[in-house]
Structures are given as structure tokens and as C-alpha cells.
Amino acid sequence: MSETRDPRPRRRRLLRAVVGLLVLLAVIGYFAVQRDSNGGGGAPFCVAGADPVGEDETSATYEMSPEQAANAATIAAVGIAKGLPDRAVTIALATAMQESALRNLDHGDRDSLGLFQQRPSMGWGTPEQITDPVYSAGIFYDHLVDVPGYSRLPLTVAAQKVQRSGFPQAYAKHEPDATVLTAAFAGGGTVNCGGPAPTGPGDPQRVRADLVRIFGEDGPHTFAAQGGGQAGRSVGGGQGTPEAEVTLVEKRDGGEAATRRSRAMAHWAVANSKELGISRVSYDRHGWIGGRDRGRWQDRGGAKTEDGKGDPYGAGPGEVRIFLAR
Known part of the structure; x- marks a missing residue:
């Protein structure tokens, strides 16, 4: 009795994979066309980068939604208004990227809220204050500058001393992107929004x-x-x-x-x-x-x-x- 298997199921799987890939490429192409249509009048998006005018496509960039860009801009602006160095801005942005993905959340673990998932029960402020990006960024910076030598500490250590997170190492993966955002908002880079x-x-x-x-x-x-x-x-x-x-x-x-x-x-x-x-x-x-x-x-x-x-x-x-x- 032959044990040769019917090749048709494998062919069907291969066909499904090819079709799935074509669909994915079509979706990517659609959004690319939407983005570039009418000189940038397609789907809204923002890109932060270190290039002053945004023409250098080889430089590091970070893409985000208009909501995320607005929140990142506020976090950076509050730090700059306080006269804090770029390192403080990078720490704050990386923390918010981990805690909320730069979204002003009305929920979280236990009573955590807002961009930094601050808790009213832990003395961070009222729910209304914590869900105000200007307030929440400001009080984060106020706690950060109380950390001795924070600008010389590893980002995870500095952020953890403020946040007291159960997963302190999680902040580290956001440092490169937070550095790009800092260069865009506080340094010589740019933020493009189409x-x-x-x-x-x-x-x-x-x-x-x-x-x-x-x-x-x-x-x-x-x-x-x-x-x-x-x-x-x-x-x-x-x-x-x-x-x-x-x-x-x-x-x-x-x-x-x-x-x-x-x-x-x-x-x-x-x-x-x-x-x-x-x-x-x-x-x-x-x-x-x-x-x-x-x-x-x-x-x-x-x-x-x-x-x-x-x-x-x-x-x-x-x-x-x-x-x-x-």
C-alpha cells in the first residue's frame, strides 16, 4: 500500500498564503496612496524625525496618529517650558509610550488613568487632573527632578523611581523612539503631519x-x-x-x-x-x-x-x- 500523501492540501495552503500576501500588499498600497493623495490629504498621520525639514528618508523616524502626536507634543512642551534638559523629555516620553502608548486613557490597572497611568489613590491628583495631559506631564516632571542625578541614570532606573512600576525594564525598549521624538520636538528635528x-x-x-x-x-x-x-x-x-x-x-x-x-x-x-x-x-x-x-x-x-x-x-x-x- 502506497504511503504517498495527496499533494492537494499543501497546494491549497500555498495558494491561501499567496492570496493572503497579495491582500496584505494591496492594503499597504491603498494606505500609501491615501497618504500621498492630494499632496497629503489622505488618511491623517504624523511622523517625527531628526531631519529639519523631513526630507532625509534615511534618518530615524517615528510614526504615530494625530492623537499620539498631540500628546507627545504636550509632554515635550511641558518639559521645555520648565527649562528641563532633553534627557528629561526623553524619559517622560518613553514612560508615556510604555504606560499608555501616548493615549490619554480613561482606564487602567486598578485606578490608573491618563498618559502616565497615574493613580488618584496614590496621591497623583484627581481623575480630572490626571487625565489633563498638561497636568499629568507636569507632575511627572516634578517627581522626576526630585530624583537625585536622574539625568545620569539609565532611563529604566529614572522612570522606575517615579512610576514604581511592576515591570521596570519595559521602559527600555522605548528609549530609541523617545529619543527621536525628543529630537523632533525639542531639538533640530521636525514633526510632519499629513x-x-x-x-x-x-x-x-x-x-x-x-x-x-x-x-x-x-x-x-x-x-x-x-x-x-x-x-x-x-x-x-x-x-x-x-x-x-x-x-x-x-x-x-x-x-x-x-x-x-x-x-x-x-x-x-x-x-x-x-x-x-x-x-x-x-x-x-x-x-x-x-x-x-x-x-x-x-x-x-x-x-x-x-x-x-x-x-x-x-x-x-x-x-x-x-x-x-x-
């Missing part, structure tokens, strides 16, 4: 209030007169929608602290563009327009406004210009 341009309405008073809440009113920046400059102009990325403007200007002799804050403000605005109706952002020699250029920052001189009256990336020296759809 997806549909906001059609409005954005609230300049809310943007201004959020910036004041994070960075304070007594820092190395002042607000320009509301509605000045190019306010009311429209850009192609905003689908012809008029804009309102919030502009911050570095004070004279603000130094590197002011420059660092300016970068953080500009990238915070891009990361929060979907939520806040921000249509474009200009800082230094670069600018970002929602729904255009695949969500990348562009050099000054790279585009014109729809009415042809000038460069939408034209922030002056020391200025951060944030435009909102109306």
Missing part, C-alpha cells in the same frame, strides 16, 4: 490659552497683536478658507531657551492641527500647510498663497505664526 486640511473653525483664543497654559505668560515670548500680519489670507491647503492668526515673537536676547521654545511651539501647533483647526504654521525659514506637500515642512519660498500675495512660510526672525481656519 491628512486633510482643516476647513474650520479654529479658535485662536483657545490656541492662545493653551500656549499660555503650557509655556506661561512670563517666558521669553510675547504675543503679537491679534489679527495682525497675514490674518484673513487663504492658502490652497485650507481650501480657500479665511484664517485667523496667533503669532508669538521671541523677546530680545532670549537666547537658546527662546529658540528651543519656539521650535516646540511650532511643532506643538502642527501636532495639534487636526484637533484645533490649524491650517498652517510658519517658523524660522520653514513652514507647514495642512493638506499639502504630504504634510512636510517646506523651505521659505516654496509656495504662494492662493491670492498670490506672498510666501505662506514667511515668518520673521524669532516669530512663530499659527494660522487657523475660520
